[in-house]
Amino acid sequence: MRQWTVDAFAAAPFKGNPACVVEPFDAWPGETWMQALAAENNQSETAFLLKTADPARFGLRWFTPAMEVPLCGHATLAAAHVLFAELALDVAEVVFDTRSGPLGVRREASRYAMDFPADPPRRTATPVGLAEALGVEPAEVWAGAYLVAVLDSEATVRGLTPDIPGLGGISGEATDGPGNICVAALADAASSYEVVSRFFAPGSGIPEDPATGSAHCILAPLFADRLGRARIRFHQACPGRGGDLDVEVAGERVILRGRAVTVIESVLRVAAQT
Numbered sequence: 001m002r003q004w005t006v007d008a009f010a011a012a013p014f015k016g017n018p019a020c021v022v023e024p025f026d027a028w029p030g031e032t033w034m035q036a037l038a039a040e041n042n043q044s045e046t047a048f049l050l051k052t053a054d055p056a057r058f059g060l061r062w063f064t065p066a067m068e069v070p071l072c073g074h075a076t077l078a079a080a081h082v083l084f085a086e087l088a089l090d091v092a093e094v095v096f097d098t099r100s101g102p103l104g105v106r107r108e109a110s111r112y113a114m115d116f117p118a119d120p121p122r123r124t125a126t127p128v129g130l131a132e133a134l135g136v137e138p139a140e141v142w143a144g145a146y147l148v149a150v151l152d153s154e155a156t157v158r159g160l161t162p163d164i165p166g167l168g169g170i171s172g173e174a175t176d177g178p179g180n181i182c183v184a185a186l187a188d189a190a191s192s193y194e195v196v197s198r199f200f201a202p203g204s205g206i207p208e209d210p211a212t213g214s215a216h217c218i219l220a221p222l223f224a225d226r227l228g229r230a231r232i233r234f235h236q237a238c239p240g241r242g243g244d245l246d247v248e249v250a251g252e253r254v255i256l257r258g259r260a261v262t263v264i265e266s267v268l269r270v271a272a273q274t
Helices: 031-041 073-086 130-134 154-159 213-227
Strands: 002-008 017-022 045-051 057-063 093-098 101-108 111-117 122-124 140-143 147-150 181-186 195-201 206-209 231-236 243-250 253-258 260-267
Touching: 002 073, 017 031, 017 073, 031 045, 031 057, 045 073, 057 073, 073 093, 073 101, 073 111, 073 213, 073 253, 073 260, 111 213, 130 147, 130 181, 147 213, 154 181, 154 195, 181 213, 195 213, 213 231, 213 243, 213 253
Parallel strands: 017 045, 057 093, 147 181, 195 231
Antiparallel strands: 002 017, 002 260, 045 057, 093 101, 101 111, 111 253, 122 140, 140 147, 181 195, 195 206, 231 243, 243 253
16 A cells, blocks of 8 residues: 655645645545554644545545544645646546535646635634734734634744644634634735745644645635735745645635645555554
8 A cells, every 4th residue: 555745835845734645545444543544654634535436536534643634735735646646647627525525626737726615714802822822912813713813924923933832722713623823914025925824733733734725715715805806825934844825715615726746655564444
């Protein structure tokens, strides 16, 4: 059984967000086994694929080292990249059946375009302890699946050294529970992108995620309203990596565009267990 490690939302190796993608199964392995493999891989996500009767349609599930999650952008991008680039899937678009509904991914020249559900956030009060854990007072706080703290500048976003355990207990009105905090700001005028972000996810077992598609399902509607246009270039500024996302709001959906690079192909010397 083969497995690939793919850097998603990256144009070159060792950037963006790494995800492991396991070769498609004929039947789902047991959840305990999938969780154990995800913990062994110790990447922010391991993606598991299930074959269907339709060669252009797969089941897809995502596990962090600590838990299964309902939506993951970068591991969906990685899974599509493996099917198209490594397994030579010859279709215009692949559809994944997930806990968040069907997710389509199509090739666009050197990039992939993913069709995800939008998560427009609502303005909320600053939760108790958030400013202290971030080390800075947010200008605004919004809530969707995750909390979003809007900060005053790109420099502030890049310079954060938050108290990760402190963030782990903060949820406010976020619907996916505590410890998933996105920070964002309008980019400097000279930047090649309009918005800069970071994502801290101790609630999902990840101190900081390098490039997070699901967070941009929240950020895109927020900043599309603010900037007055549907398509926005984002840069997620995780120290040492960083990822680039081109995101377009399309009604109740968002189109997330990005690149991916395979960095490792490996063979698992263990059998899947039910």
